[in-house]
Amino acid sequence: MTSPIFALCDEYVSRSAALDPIAAGAAGIAVEFSPATDYGPDGHAARAALISETLGRLASLEPLGETDLRAATHLRERLEAELAWHEIGEPLRAVQAPFGLLSEVRDSVDLLPHGDDDEWRDVAARLAAVPVMLDGWRTSLKNGLDSGLRAARRQALESAVQADLLASGGTHEALVARYGEGPVRSDLAKGAAAAHAAYAEVARYLREEYAPAAAEADAVGAERYAVAARLNLGADIDLVDAYEWGWAELERIEAELIAEADQVKAGASVEEATEILNESQYVEGLDAYRGWLQERHDQAVERLHGTHFDIAEPLRRVDVTLAVGSTSGSAYYTSPSEDLSRPGRTWWPVGNGRNRFEIWPELTTVFHEGVPGHHLQFGATRVAGDGLSRFGKISWVSGHGEGWALYAERLADELGWFTDPGTRLGMLGGSALRAARVVIDIGVHLDLPLPTGGRWTFDKACEVLRDRGRCEPHRVHAEVVRYFGWPGQAISYKLGERAWLAARDEARLRLGAGFDLRRWHTAALELGPVGLSGLAEALRRIG
Template structure:
């Protein structure tokens, strides 16, 4: 192991020791404890680790191309993380529905439960939830004292999310049965549920009255967030204008697709027809449909456009009835591959599930999207640094997943009625995200000169982004509370498509070989993506 790879390895281990919850979520092997300190001292320790790792990295010289790539990626990611700390984001780290609350809660479901020792770990982590949420509140209190506050909307939504989490571990505990740890598990779950209730009360009664009324974070904070999510510094005003143009292009294609579904129909009429005809009823039927589509995608791709490693032939498809998210999401396999990759599908109170609009999301979250991409990293062996295996660049990762949706269309997989319209609607949603996210946080005017508001953002996402009704509110809350993440999909897809087009101009271009080589590189910031892919 080279000194640079050793430093990457050491940074992951030390990071896991300082943040055991994130270690569980990321699937890092090892026993690092059960409780993360989200208070000011815990944040200071993580910031110090970043600074010391960067200082040591500056003393090391790469000895190979793999070394150079590992060093470049480590430096870029840590510099972006350091900027987050330096703008005081740790003292206003409050976002819904994805954020610290969901990380703490979902990490429990990701713990192994094969024997009583593993169940004891589950009990310990559940019992630690109140302490962890109290430490988080200490950081938020510090932010209030410094004038570094999150938006009131995020506090109110976070309170509602925490309230809904109370009781959501009961199903997991019930699955243990009547064994010797049943009482301990029940007690720990009750403690966790009380922790959520206390957090909800804090957010609603103490934090929300002192939180910021403005949803947007402004240019300085947004630039830091964009660098963290994209791995690049971009012209945000140009990206805003590009987003509007891309949205209009997709809308024109949707008109053509509507005519193919029902001759002479408008897009609204075609979608109404699909909603009335292309669906399954009941969560069990939806889960069966999802599993069949995940398995079918793996079977269709393996040996043709990708060589899929055997451990990745399984995706754990999971319904998430307690989730407050408006959209599906993915968690990667554990480092030792004992925990498979998992797709999570919020139910949103539905009994009827429109399959025409979900198929493209299967390709995004599963194969050839996140499961293939993050799975390739998990099975990469010594080719990638350990830091690369456990770091994430949203522009790279979400860009690939959106590219995967486009690839599925190119491969002719939209054979069922309306599923191509579903793909286009998803693409319109991602273009709408670009304009909403940048427009709100930078306070840029809409094309008609009007200003953004929560209601206007919901209207654009619903009418121009074609978002499904039950997802509109949580999606907009998400964009407002997680600046610059929403733009990573479309801007990342743009980067991937441009890189592929450049590669395809070379003699002897082979798409399967290019896909394999591209994924073997691991995560890369968009600022370095084209250069790295041009070397393949």
């Protein structure tokens, strides 16, 4: 029998999905197809009202056991954090690049099933709804300006560039070609044309109308940042302490990088080692790149299952997808659907006509996005059965999720998996990048001083990310734009990893000789998403 708390979680997921089918599709929630999310003020108000109502009803319910307690704690923490985000007016100034509303709308088309004609009709309907969704967004932004709620000018201009790219014919026309001839082709072509025109119009609006009225400053300030950090971490933390820790962590990683560069070539600097690896460790052609990635995903599953993890049969395959024309600049993961009809996928940007791909820094990302990272984490919730509420199965805490994925990279290093030339240097470079994110994100938005004096600027952030975060030059600009426009998210990787490592250390100390890494991993994944403030305690309660 379903408990009242589990029933409320289930009801919230269904009602929330009906109000935001785009987010529901991204999360893999099994609901009846609806073409559009209302991104206008009424849509945001309806979602905030549902959150408030659900919190009120939750307050009257008593947990009936441990699983009930976990479900209630998680639902309350997530909804309170999201409601705070609504209450400070963030939906009315939600302009961020590259992972903002534009990418959500664009990706929502690609994530739909592309099978029979009925599914293609849904694709055509989603394309036709793009203008309506972008009009709603524009209305919200206008209301925000009228209320003094302004996004940063940099985000408006960068989003306009992104919209220009989406307006180019290739964004959705490939879908028409993929469908071929048939009864839905005309609707697909009309929908694609309408979507491209809508992207072009919103680019014009952002550039010509919104940007001149937008905020000059990139920083969001302490109040907004605290809300954003809580939403992303599931915890209230000492941000100044985290800033100082980030610098110390960056210095620790830099020392390891120098030592690892010497393994590539005796006496080589990190820059020299990178040049050597770029000229020797690469593949050419999209098929070769995809094949290399798929082989590494498959190998990770084979090596982990039955040793350090128990991987359910439906999760023993991760599909690799090349994201042609992506504007993100970074690999990402999309989870399986609730019913597992849509598989877990890793997506690898291959825009700008690239045909040569350096593979030595990519292995660590395979572990991060695939196995034992996001794919195992999301997949475990999909096969959790009655141990998790429906909300627990589809929700997300960035600090928990990205922290686990970074822990997965660290675990791969502990297991000795970075044996190919340069791959451990690639892992350390990725770790340095995540540490640099901590200091850039907190430093910029809280206007904290640099250790050497002076203040953060966009150019300084690019310099730190490139020179100390070891970010590839072609990614630096997009990465820094992302941090400036998505406060609190960039810190979730390293601070989340810190929380996961602390929880594992605590379990080892508490259990002594009885600690079993495989059992601990199973318990950790079965727990589902948890705010970082309660992670160690939640793991302690379940052993």
